[in-house]
Amino acid sequence: MPRRNALKEWSAAAPFLAPNFLGFLLFTLMPVGVSMVLSFYQYDNITPAKFVGTANYHRLIVDPKFWASLANTLIMMLGLPLTMFGALLLALALNSKVYGRIALRTIYYLPSISPLIAVAVVWMWIYNADQGIFNSALARIGIRGPNWLGDISWAKPAFIFMGIWSGIGGFTMLLYLAALQDIPRSYYEAAHLDGAGAWQRFWYITWPLLGPVNFFIIVMGIIGGFQAFDWQYVMTGGGPAGSTTTIGLYIYNNAFSYSKMGYASAVAWVLFIIIFALTLLQWRMRQRFGGAAQYE
Amino acid sequence: MENSRQKLGQLVLFLLLLIGGLTMLLPFVWAVATSFKHPQWMTSHPTDLLPRDAEGHLSLYWRNHVAVWERTPMAQHYIVSLTVAIAVTAGRILTSALAAYAFARLKFRGRDALFLLYLATLMIPGEVTMIPNFILMSKFGWMNSYAALILPGIFTAFGTFMLRQFFLTIPADLEEAAMIDGCSRLGILLRVIMPLSAPALATLGFLSFIGSWNDFLWPLIVTNTKDMFTLPVGLAQLQGDYARETTLTMAGAVQVLVPVFILFVIGQKRIVEGIATTGMGGT
Numbered sequence: 001m002p003r004r005n006a007l008k009e010w011s012a013a014a015p016f017l018a019p020n021f022l023g024f025l026l027f028t029l030m031p032v033g034v035s036m037v038l039s040f041y042q043y044d045n046i047t048p049a050k051f052v053g054t055a056n057y058h059r060l061i062v063d064p065k066f067w068a069s070l071a072n073t074l075i076m077m078l079g080l081p082l083t084m085f086g087a088l089l090l091a092l093a094l095n096s097k098v099y100g101r102i103a104l105r106t107i108y109y110l111p112s113i114s115p116l117i118a119v120a121v122v123w124m125w126i127y128n129a130d131q132g133i134f135n136s137a138l139a140r141i142g143i144r145g146p147n148w149l150g151d152i153s154w155a156k157p158a159f160i161f162m163g164i165w166s167g168i169g170g171f172t173m174l175l176y177l178a179a180l181q182d183i184p185r186s187y188y189e190a191a192h193l194d195g196a197g198a199w200q201r202f203w204y205i206t207w208p209l210l211g212p213v214n215f216f217i218i219v220m221g222i223i224g225g226f227q228a229f230d231w232q233y234v235m236t237g238g239g240p241a242g243s244t245t246t247i248g249l250y251i252y253n254n255a256f257s258y259s260k261m262g263y264a265s266a267v268a269w270v271l272f273i274i275i276f277a278l279t280l281l282q283w284r285m286r287q288r289f290g291g292a293a294q295y296e
Numbered sequence: 297m298e299n300s301r302q303k304l305g306q307l308v309l310f311l312l313l314l315i316g317g318l319t320m321l322l323p324f325v326w327a328v329a330t331s332f333k334h335p336q337w338m339t340s341h342p343t344d345l346l347p348r349d350a351e352g353h354l355s356l357y358w359r360n361h362v363a364v365w366e367r368t369p370m371a372q373h374y375i376v377s378l379t380v381a382i383a384v385t386a387g388r389i390l391t392s393a394l395a396a397y398a399f400a401r402l403k404f405r406g407r408d409a410l411f412l413l414y415l416a417t418l419m420i421p422g423e424v425t426m427i428p429n430f431i432l433m434s435k436f437g438w439m440n441s442y443a444a445l446i447l448p449g450i451f452t453a454f455g456t457f458m459l460r461q462f463f464l465t466i467p468a469d470l471e472e473a474a475m476i477d478g479c480s481r482l483g484i485l486l487r488v489i490m491p492l493s494a495p496a497l498a499t500l501g502f503l504s505f506i507g508s509w510n511d512f513l514w515p516l517i518v519t520n521t522k523d524m525f526t527l528p529v530g531l532a533q534l535q536g537d538y539a540r541e542t543t544l545t546m547a548g549a550v551q552v553l554v555p556v557f558i559l560f561v562i563g564q565k566r567i568v569e570g571i572a573t574t575g576m577g578g579t
Binding site: 020 | 397428
């Protein structure tokens with residue numbers, strides 16, 4: 001391409017690109033670089049940054065609180081299979097010719113689009129030890145319920161349960177619904193003619209064809225799970241005894257409560273690398289499955 | 297015979313789904329009912345699902361909702377949240393549309409590489425960029441300001457990606473005709489592409505507005521006085537200050553939830569289609 005031409009093309013494109021690109025550069029690209037650099041420094045946003053080499057990463061490896069928050073985050077993702085199962089059932093039901101599909105879909109979607117903080121405030125009340133719905137219901141059948149959010153063995157399950165409630169009819173169900181609608185009807189008609197029952201049609205046609213979307217949902221679910229913050233911040237503050245401190249909360253606390261911005265950046269980069277690896281895996285699998293271009 | 301059995305099956309499925317859906321909504325129903333309950337009745341009958349006055353007669357005790365506005369800066373949080381959500385949405389639609397047009401229609405060297413760079417940043421977790429952006433805001437002297445709440449939220453790769461995908465589906469001959477008529481590139485974007493992209497712009501608009509309205513972590517970091525809190529930050533503060541007054545915290549939560557419910561019911565077709573076709577939840 002001749003040089004003059006390239007210049008001319010660039011000057012035509014620049015006015016369109018510039019507004020978005022400058023903001024993108026300032027608030028996304030540069031921060032990624034700065035975060036990388038910061039992870040090799042000691043910095044509190046007041047005194048000048050001090051280069052410490054890989055010390056932040058060394059510390060991270062032997063920091064029991066880092067590993068605990070990573071484990072907490074992973075454990076609180078354990079509801080994902082249940083969310084997927086429920087979402088698939090819902091999608092199958094809503095994909096049939098049932099009455100009021102749109103209204104039902106709207107009802108099931110509401111929890112997932114609700115502001116997380118408002119949901120947290122409502123559920124704090126539901127989980128309330130003395131007067132919450134759960135414990136009042138349990139009291140009626142003579143069981144004394146635990147202090148859900150204040151009990152070290154019940155706080156994590158409490159968040160898992162909330163996650164299933166809020167996730168079951170949301171994004172996951174929509175992806176299943178879109179995937180189900182992509183399966184050609186002729187497959188089912190052919191199977192029907194061959195005498196396949198409903199269960200066989202699901203097991204030999206639907207389920208295998210849901211492979212790519214299943215994998216996509218798992219990866220997106222894990223990536224989303226790694227960024228859990230809002231509920232834990234408001235409902236337990238990461239307690240009791242740090243048992244619900246997620247990796248996001250740990251980064252926030254280090255950066256903004258203890259002013260250890262270098263260390264917090266190092267933890268954030270570890271999180272980034274985990275998510276990057278998962279995304280790469282997702283791309284590889286997508287290529288292997290072929291097609292399904294929408295799950296980019 | 298077969299037909300009526302099918303109809304019966306559908307009815308059973310519908311009823312099952314309806315019961316399931318109402319169960320899902322139970323926390324919200326309970327929150328709304330509680331927000332209209334007299335605080336005294338709440339103390340004596342905390343799990344009563346119906347709103348009642350102090351003597352136990354059915355009635356809507358709207359004083360709780362007024363109390364939220366009188367005793368907390370809820371009105372101010374509403375102003376901040378609305379301003380931020382509208383500005384972020386408008387800014388995102390405008391800058392994304394411009395960039396998306398360049399990526400979809402103009403040829404320039406390095407276009408595909410640049411687009412790939414945009415795509416790659418979609419997976420960067422907010423935790424990575426929030427610390428440098430916080431430092432940037434404090435260096436700019438933007439802490440606790442509308443600039444900090446709005447500007448970093450505008451320039452997302454998601455909006456550009458979504459609109460570019462949509463622009464690509466618009467046939468190019470329409471633009472060629474406009475070009476022959478002497479229309480400029482910007483004129484084509486504004487007069488041909490944008491009107492044809494109304495569904496995609498609406499989807500991006502709804503997702504941006506709701507995303508901004510619901511966002512908690514960033515406003516939490518960059519604001520430090522109540523007059524600059526957005527609704528979620530203000531609600532978290534309210535929960536902390538009045539944890540024992542459940543009728544008040546529920547009234548606050550309901551006031552934050554209701555605008556999202558209304559927006560979602562209005563725009564649900566666009567939102568659902570947008571999410572299903574891009575395979576992304578937005579923001």
